Amino acid sequence: MKFSFLGGAGEVGRSAYLIEDEKRLLLDYGIKLHQRTEYPLPFQGFIDYSILSHAHLDHSGFIPAIYEYCSPPCIATYPTQALSTLLVKDSMKVQKLKKQKVNFSGNSFRKMLSNFIPLPYGKSFSLSDNISLTFTDAGHISGAAISTMQIGDKKVVYTGDFKLGDTWMHKGAECIDGCNILLIESTYSQKEHPDRKKLEEELYSEVTSVLERGGNALLPCFAVGRSQEIIQMLRYFDGDMKIFFDGMAQTASEIMLDYPSYIRDAKYLANCLKTAEWVISPGQRKKALSKPSVIISTAGMLEGGPALKYALGLNNESEIILTGFQVPGTNGSMLLEQHKMRVNGIVHDIKVPVEYFDLSAHASRSDLFRFVDKASPEKIFCVHGDTCREFAEELREKGYDAVAPANGESFVV
Ligand SMILES: [Zn+2]
Ligand SMILES: [Zn+2]
Incomplete structure (x- = not known):
C-alpha cells in the first residue's frame, strides 16, 4: 500500500493524501488560504474515490479540480456535502474578487456536486470487495468525520481534524480502538488548550x-x-x-x-x-x-x-x-x-x-497522545501541523514507528 503526501504535510492547509492499493483513494484535497492561495500537488492518473473528511476549505477547497481529470464518487457526510458546497462556492467568489485565477472550471464544480455520495456516521460503505470505509464523528465541525478504512487485512485510520473534548456544538470524538496505519492531525501537538x-x-x-x-x-x-x-x-x-x-x-x-x-x-x-x-x-x-x-x-x-x-x-x-x-x-x-x-x-x-482566546476545535497535545495510544498503530504519519516533526519524534521516543512526511513524499507500507 502506497501513501503519497500531496499537501498538508508539515503545514496547516491544502490537506491532500493519496492511498494506492487495489483502488486509488484521495483523502481530502484542500487549499491553503494566504494572500495568494496555495494548492496541493497534482496527482497522476485517475482517482477511484475522493473521501472528504469535512467542509473546511483546507480539506475541501480544491476537490472540484479532481473533476477536471476524472469523475470519482466523492464520499462525505450530508452536512459536509452541503457546507463544503457553500464554502467552495464562496472561495471561488473571493478569489475572483482578489483578481486571482480560480484553478478549476464551473463545470468541474458542478461535476463535484453530482458525484457526491452521502455516508452517515457508523455505516460501512464498500469501495471494492477488499476495501470498506466507515465514518465516525470527529467532534470538530458539523459532519466532520474520522475515516476508518479496511484495506485488505489493514485497518487504516485518517483522523482529519478532530477534538476529544466536548464543546457547545459537539460531543467529543471517540478514540479508535486499534489500527494498523494512522494518519493523524498534529495541529496542537506542542500545546495544551487552557481549561x-x-x-x-x-x-x-x-x-x-x-x-x-x-x-x-x-x-x-x-x-x-x-x-x-x-x-x-x-x-x-x-x-x-x-x-x-x-x-x-x-x-x-x-x-x-x-x-x-x-x-x-x-x-x-x-x-x-x-x-x-x-x-x-x-x-x-x-x-x-x-x-x-x-x-x-x-x-x-x-x-x-x-x-x-x-x-x-x-x-x-x-x-x-x-x-x-x-x-x-x-x-x-x-x-x-x-x-x-x-x-x-x-x-x-x-x-x-x-x-x-484559544477556543480550539482541535485535539490538544494530550488528546493526540491519548488517541495514538488507544489506536496503537504499527505506522503513524503525522500531518496537518507546523510541528509534525516534533510530534513524530516524541512518538518515536515512545516506541512508535512515526514519521512526519514532507509534501511530495511517498511511502510504501
Ligand atoms: Zn477543520
Ligand atoms: Zn484542517
Whole structure:
C-alpha cells in the first residue's frame, strides 16, 4: 500500500493524501488560504474515490479540480456535502474578487456536486470487495468525520481534524480502538488548550467590559462551527446582550439546523440564533457600530467577509477578539502580531486592542497522545501541523514507528 503526501504535510492547509492499493483513494484535497492561495500537488492518473473528511476549505477547497481529470464518487457526510458546497462556492467568489485565477472550471464544480455520495456516521460503505470505509464523528465541525478504512487485512485510520473534548456544538470524538496505519492531525501537538470552562468565563468577562466602556466587541469567526459555538456560549452567560450576526455564518447555520443529528443540541442553537439580529443590509452594519454590541461576523481570519468592514469602523473603546487558529500570513495573524490588516492591497493600522482566546476545535497535545495510544498503530504519519516533526519524534521516543512526511513524499507500507 502506497501513501503519497500531496499537501498538508508539515503545514496547516491544502490537506491532500493519496492511498494506492487495489483502488486509488484521495483523502481530502484542500487549499491553503494566504494572500495568494496555495494548492496541493497534482496527482497522476485517475482517482477511484475522493473521501472528504469535512467542509473546511483546507480539506475541501480544491476537490472540484479532481473533476477536471476524472469523475470519482466523492464520499462525505450530508452536512459536509452541503457546507463544503457553500464554502467552495464562496472561495471561488473571493478569489475572483482578489483578481486571482480560480484553478478549476464551473463545470468541474458542478461535476463535484453530482458525484457526491452521502455516508452517515457508523455505516460501512464498500469501495471494492477488499476495501470498506466507515465514518465516525470527529467532534470538530458539523459532519466532520474520522475515516476508518479496511484495506485488505489493514485497518487504516485518517483522523482529519478532530477534538476529544466536548464543546457547545459537539460531543467529543471517540478514540479508535486499534489500527494498523494512522494518519493523524498534529495541529496542537506542542500545546495544551487552557481549561475550556475558565476560558469561556474569561471571554465573557472580556466582552462585557468592552460593552461597559461603550465599545463593540467584534468577534471575527469562521462561518462553520465557531460562530455558532460563540453565540451559544454568550447566551448561556447572558440572555439579553445585544448580538449582531453577520456574514456567511447565517447560511451555514441554516444548513447545520437542516441536519440536527450532527450537532449536540439543535434546539438550543436555533433558540440562540433567534435572539441575535441577523444583519442583511449595510444600514444594519452602521446600526451595529453605532452603540455597544457584540458583532459575530465572518471571516474568522479576516481574509474577507463583513468582519473587515467592521474592523475598520470600530470606535476607540472597541476590541477585536479572535478565537480561532490564525494561519501565518493572514490578516488575523497580522493583527495579532503587528496590529495591521491588509484590505484591497492597502495596509491599515488597527488601533483598538486585539485579544486572542484559544477556543480550539482541535485535539490538544494530550488528546493526540491519548488517541495514538488507544489506536496503537504499527505506522503513524503525522500531518496537518507546523510541528509534525516534533510530534513524530516524541512518538518515536515512545516506541512508535512515526514519521512526519514532507509534501511530495511517498511511502510504501
Ligand atoms: Zn477543520
Ligand atoms: Zn484542517
